[in-house]
Amino acid sequence: GAGLVSAVHLESDAFLVCMNHALSTEKEEVMGLCIGEVDTNRIVHIHSVIILRRSDKRKDRVEISPEQLSAASTEAEISFELADMTGRPMRVVGWYHSHPHITVWPSHVDVRTQAMYQMMDQGFVGLIFSCFIEDKNTKTGRVLYTCFQSVQAQKGSEYERIEIPIHVVPHEAIGKVCLESAVELPRILCQEEQDTYRRIHSLTHLDPITKIHNGSVFTKNLCSQMSAISGPLLQWLEDRLELNKHSIIKLQKEKERLTQELASL
């Protein structure tokens, strides 16, 4: 229909951040915003993503209200300096969330949520990453991702999803916003834990034993975050840095060679 998106081009470094986020936990759905631009052919280009922090965490669903989304978008657009390398301004063009252990298709709630977001912005798209799926027989793990929007067949009828073609566009170097978003995750988790702990700790009727217990719970939870998130992320960053250093040396040699060749012509 008119106003709907024709396709989504997701840069591979943005895909990397989405995947990192989706694979960070199998216990609950995670969510974030997609940053990019829409061209004249109604193709949505997603250049980076921003991890969203939820103040109300529910294990079974993840969506936030359109007002919250709008507020988060504005905040993101301001604070993250979303202009890309060419200086073109970027904006929030969609949302993504994860489906751990469940099918990649959007639920009725997801479709309705997407429809509401589309009321603010017709070109808004939804991405879903399904992970932690395993075929027990072949022991093959699987990850799926899909892109959709919502349509209403007639006024007043139920919203339905429509499929939007999505292509992951190669982008060998990792963009600045993507890197910053990637390292936001452990910070967000830590803040969420600290908030929870402080709320509990401020309860006045708790005896010292309870407080000591809660202190160890906090320690244990933070250790889990360091072990499952911060540690592997730091490892990946160090390996990436090493890889880039090698590439720089190789490319530098090649550049000298070509410069000499050009000079001799």
Next chain:
Amino acid sequence: MEEFNTTVRISGFALSSLMFHHLNSDADVEGLILGESVGEENCRITDSQIDHIQFEYSTRQQMTFMEQVVHQNMRKILSNQELVFMLLTPSQATASGSTHRLEFSAFIWHSSQYINIPIFVSNLGNLEQQDYWRVSGTCPALGRSEAVNQHRTQFFCSGDDLKEVRNISSMNDALLGEMQKVCKEVEKSERAVEKLQEDLKQLKEAIKEHYEKNETQKHASPDEPKENVLLCSALRMLFPDAPSLRTQTLTVQGLPVLELCCNTDHNVDIPTKLPLILENQHTRKDTAPRLRKKCLVAGYSQRLKRKRKTNDTSESASDSGSDTEIETNGQNRRISPTF
């Protein structure tokens, strides 16, 4: 079948990184991933070396014959009997291209066959998050206890904060700070790599432009060979019955291509341009015995051997191409053709 307990553990970041590398490449990608074997039955993968990994644009989630051979060789070279082979394959889940699938599995050589072992993606969710106690037990005596209050100071700092909480928070903050620092370095390096790649692209284009400019400045196309018109005319004059001599194109074996032999009369003024030929023409009319001279064209020697066998000494130069022999006047060796 016996229970085989080996599993592969990989962090979500390492798995995402593998997918990222795969999506950035247009073809099958191979690589090595590092990790460690923990205990005898678990194999953990971090993002760096050991195991053999392959991304494939195929739909089968099975090892191909080539992959099996490579894997066996690697097991020998790395002296690692527990080497794991990991395979990732992408596919499209819908015709519209809206949904895509990426499957991954691991194989290990055990009991003379490749068996699938499960891959466990370690994440925060499978580390049990303990719940906080929101209410204390219903025994005020515990809160009033002398024993508890005496030992309390070991756990609490000034005020109501727990030492443990402060310590772990400091460590975590420091870790996040370290990560931030490495992240900035990675960002700088990514931009440096991008800049160098852009520089290389420009240099290559400049070089290409330079060569292209030179090419267009040449008058003749390098593909067309220039004909030696004088030689052609001389050969035509001296050996009118041997058109294969007026060849400009040889096969790989060194034999003339008859279809490409020159039959044009270049209208060269022989008396002016090639006076010595006329001399020779004149002497050829002598009754000197005709000798057969071996033609020393590369590749001709085989044909000549066959000729000798058939004992056909009276055959004159023919147009068949490969069996041509050259008649020369024995007295004028200096103008007999040698290639």
